[in-house]
Amino acid sequence: MTDALDRPDPGLDLSDGFKPHTSHWGVFSARMQGDRLDIRPYGGDPDPNGIAGNFPGALRHRARIAQPMIRRGWLERGPGPDDRRGRDEFVPVSWDKALDLLAGELKRVGDSRGPGAIFGGSYGWSSAGRFHHAQSQVHRFLNIACGGYVKSVNSYSAGASTMLLPQILANYEDITKRNVTWEQIAAETDIVLAFGGMALKNSMIAGGSVSKHVERGAMAAAKARGCEFVLVSPLRDDLPEEAGAEWLTVTPATDTAMMLGIVHTLVSEGLHDQAFLDRYTEGWSLFARYLTGETDGQPKDADWASAICGMDAGAIRALARRLAGRRALIVVSHSLQRAEHGEQPVWMAMVLAAALGQIGLPGGGYAYSLGAIAYYGRRANAVPGPTLSQGRNGVSDYIPVARISDMLLNPGKTYRYNGETRTYADIRLVYWAGGNPFHHHQDINRLRKAFSKLDTLVVHDLAWTATARHADIVLPATMTLEREDIGYSGNDPLMVAMHKVAEPYGLARDDFAIFADLAERLGARDAFTEGRTPRQWLEHLYEPTREALAAQGLPAPSFEEFWQRGSLTVPQHADDGGQIRRYREDPQANPLPTPSGRIEVHSAKIAAHGDADCPGHPVWLAKTDVPTAAAPLFLVANQPATRLHSQLDFGGHSQEAKHRGREVARMNPQDAASRGIADGDVIRLFNARGACLAAARVTDAIAPGIVNLPTGAWYDPVDPDEGMPLCVHGNPNVLTRDVGTSSLAQGCTGQLTTVEVEKFTANLPPIRAFDPPGAPEG
């Protein structure tokens, strides 16, 4: 293995009063000196993530929420629909008053409508600690103190694939976490074909914690051994320089056609692995009839694919021949399925890997979403980690997570999901802690309308996000550095004792403390807290790990020892390929958990749903969101490199990457020149749904016909009284479409849409997103 993966681990530097802590973007130690926060990255990390540089400037930034606030209209007129949400004043109140009013409102809604009128999905990443994880806390509170809530299922990250893959291949966790690892790629793979790439900005992040960023080193090691990387993406930096990749561009959202062209070439030239298909897959013959054109008169050959995806037919054929007979790995990034018909490239890539006969071999086959996040492609821990029980939800109703605006705008309306026809609930109160829908949801102007229909919107956050600004009751939460916790992820061996580094900002309180006091007002304090203080909860949550270590005869430090030491390295499972490798070794003894027990090239179950937008095997489906005269460019709204989602956008690392205060949008020199746009100009991106400003970066790292504006710049509307205000900062979700991937998964399609771009020549409006509401300009 490479130096980068194996070098000696100097551990956490806890000298000079530095204390251990961790975050979604890496482990570090930190120290306050007066008002200054100093940070030292974890010494064992071969490639630390610069995002930690957002902490020092953010900790005491004016964007933090200093005390409980209530929207004036709600305070004076009481709960009810109100389109002044997001433009009304806020009134500072004491904690007691805020919690009394909120407890009364939860009771009113619960008594009059039942818990099924409360939406508590509260999607979002919040912070890394496993106890103060805001989403777990709010779910536990609503279950225990309010009888439950309407929840959300699946994620914005992987809405389509989490629904599809377990039905056609294996458990999601097995596919992403115990299948193909970075170690295997470094040692075994001959060629990686990465649709959407494996950008380091994504694999630098993990939900929970990550101690070693190994991806860059693994790709460099594979490359040095002779492994070839081929990137299919509109963005050249979707693979790092270390991979030395060949960059192929196709028209966005046409990868499925290209994959069909590759498989057609393999089959027509006899290069596919028929023995593998016969032994391990279900429904190949049905799919083959579609591939050859027997069912619709259209062979899906390389010429056909070329006309759709824009890649030369000869190049498609050459790529197919290059993949055949080698240890080939097919990777599809989350981004491909965060688009219209996002199920299809996920499914088709699996079929391509099956046709190559590589699934289940070390470093070969199908590594869906490898590189999307730091805990994919790594060994799994062999002991359990801390998990906060969320209690029992008394409400069974749910929505696929990205259908929130649809639900709030259309109570009682029916929609299709995974073969069912479901009905949207009538929601009166929404409770959000640890997420930012004005960052993560599509078509923000529609979301604003949806939130205006509510009686009450409650938000806990550490800063004045646009979601907080649209709330009725805003409660200030502590930032991770201001409390104790345990950092852990099931695929990272380092468990971290997260010591408190700084005092809470203003009157901010931990989500747990807020919920405990609210639960008291609803007669449920003891049930919620179980009589434990936060420190006692940490001891309690640590115990299963200690017990499992002891049961394996390994050193099992007490909680106190762990806490004093600052970290604990836990054992990990062997890198054994998990369920998929076992299936390859013996398909009869180790069937897959799919309906047939086999790899489902065709799914009888999905076919039986009868939904034309996701039939029984992968197909090319023409897109509805394609460039037009009014919106001739594709917008790629991907994950940002300088922050996690929208978190700490006001921090130094994120701010340094902006230009004239705006988020940077990248475009090809050709598209810039034809619009009279020069590098550094402020531009306006617009379409029928909305408009935002950004700063242009003109670069040939972006394919022609594409503009790339990452997510996460805080929504900053001027003229919020207008139906379609201009976001002056660069939030791409004012432009994206709020439609599901298909009837199967109803996943988020925020990655891709179409826009026009022009140079912005009017006076540049100031950025107000980080000023507390009502504050003077600054």
Ligand code: PGD
């Ligand atoms: P974050 O910015 O991480 O975004 O959406 P998500 O809502 O998770 O929001 C977390 C919030 O939690 C922040 O406001 C932070 O301040 C707050 N927070 C942090 N710690 C605490 C705490 O201890 N307590 C409380 N109460 N709050 C806390 C992410 C989502 O966006 C995801 S996962 C994906 S993959 C999607 N990606 C895209 C995309 O590719 N393209 C588009 N157009 N849109 C997307 N949206 C999705």
